[in-house]
Amino acid sequence: MTEPLVEIKNLRTHFFTDEGVVKAVEDVSLTIPRGKTLGLVGESGCGKSVTALSIIRLISPPGKIVSGSIAFYDDGRKIELTTLPEAEMRKMRGSRIAMIFQEPMTSLNPVFTVGSQIAEAVRLHHRVSSREAWDRAVEMLHKVRIPDAQRRASEYPHHFSGGMRQRVMIAMALSCNPKLLIADEPSTALDVTIQAQVLDLLRDLQTEFGMSILIITHDLGVIAEMADDVCVMYASKVVEYAPVVELFTNPLHPYTRGLFASRPEPGKPKDQKLRTIPGVVPSPLRFPSGCKFHPRCAYAQERCKKEEPVLRRPNLSQIPPSHVVHCHFAEQIEEQEEAAVKSV
């Protein structure tokens, strides 16, 4: 097995607010393979963004990485990000690890031209003249398929549509050839057709630049299109982790099953009501006891209320060892569901 790019072990990131400690990320472990894409999926508020911001170390007070490790493997060197001095971390940001965000409309500085914002990133990490940095900016705009890049580089963000701004963000993020691109819901705020274009673009650029992508989404469609591995998060924890095809063929955790059931599918008639998971994501200030999903789980039993499960390989013959799940009764539920499918 080749060396991964990023290996997160037992990460815990908490916010020490006036109302109490918000445990936004609890004991999360995941691996971002080199040159591949890891998808992080889950409902809003389950800790995806905080996980991503922990990697690039942009958690601001009252937030803090409490424990755990984030190892970044760069040219055979192992860099521990959680303890890296801030000045060193700053050199990593933008050059090794880049990030794009959900809100393309507000993520660019309105008072600077898009070209200068890209060129600034280039000059920050490379000893080049401003002319060269500008040329690089134009080249990057061209690579993200913005027509007439030469001219548009000297325009301001408000001259661009949402989709175009997200392209600018991608151009900026990739301008220094990062090893890792974190894309936090990059297409959520966009129209469906524009969404597809942005995702296509990201995939093509991954082929060209060879970077790893950590893509965050609540949309399994995006996962299906982009991810190689999938990590499902619920209430600050990883509840299921598997290669994408495996997860789509054998979702094991009741929460993952719920996500699939609530997906609109092209086959289903439009007006048919989607089955949504009942209830809402609990607030980190008032997490339930035991398994945090039990109040919303159709299969919950007494044990689930008392005992928190561990992330483990299920004892099922058809499941490969790369598939782990955070549920006491994954095997029983799988058998129950299989039986239900057969009886139909």
Next chain:
Amino acid sequence: MLQYLVRRMLWGLLTLLLITFVIYGLIRFMPGDPALLKLYQESSDKKITAEQIEQQRKMYGLDQPFYIAYVKWLGDVLTGNLQTSFAYKAPVSSVIGERIGRTLMLTINSLILEYLLAIPLGLYFTARSSRLDERSGSMLLFMLYSLPSFCGALFLQLWFAVYLEWLPLHGMQSDNYEQLSTLGKTWDLFKHALLPVAAFTYGGLAYYSRFLKATMNETVRQDYIRTARAKGIGPLKVLCWHAFRNSLIPLVTQIGLTLPALLSGAIILERIFSWPGIGTLFFQSILERDYPIIMGLVLMFSILTLLGQLLADVLYAFVDPRVSYK
């Protein structure tokens, strides 16, 4: 842009006409007759005949209804003549011209000081948000902001002039001013100006630094600041370039408002410091019902206010690329 400015300018002129007309009317209906006042001051035996009054009123143009007098005043102004002061018996323009430099000496210096100090202070407090020095500094600024300038002026006088005796209490020049060398004159003027400038400055300083800090607090929470940090930009550059550049937008609209304050702020403080500038003149001319001087000053304030708004518009378009006047 140009077209927009011309349109604004035309509206401004219309406003100007309205303001001066209303004020002209108000002055004329103020109790007190300048003709009578003048005759009373000038006669030795305090016996004044109705004939004399009639004559004096005619000389001042008070025999006509105010709207006719206003039209005459307007006509004079358009030919560049601000009429003659009742009290000084000299052209209004030369009476004002003689004093305006003294006022601007105080107010321009204090404006420069305000911005020069408020910007670094506002940025520093943003960077140190919620720390002990920021908390106590902000508290102090708030207290200064709430302290009326005439109170502050009195404290300054008490402390530095009466108690410590470091600086002159009031006035613009020492008695021996004429005998001093050029350097001595400058030093003398500097010493006299120090307290008034301090009294002018502290309120604005407190206001602008608090304003800047409030805007900056808003700006640093924006998504593009997170983007800048994600690029690997250091905290100082994020603050002073990416965030400050955006906070400049609301700040410049404030600059327009300060233009009329260059003169209006002087009225009370010049009285306290016996500074022979525009403020003192304004005060006196109201007491003496010196209509042409009052109108001349009103005209100047109004023009400055309108110019201030125009300036704010221009600066606004200059610092915010999203603004275009069409």
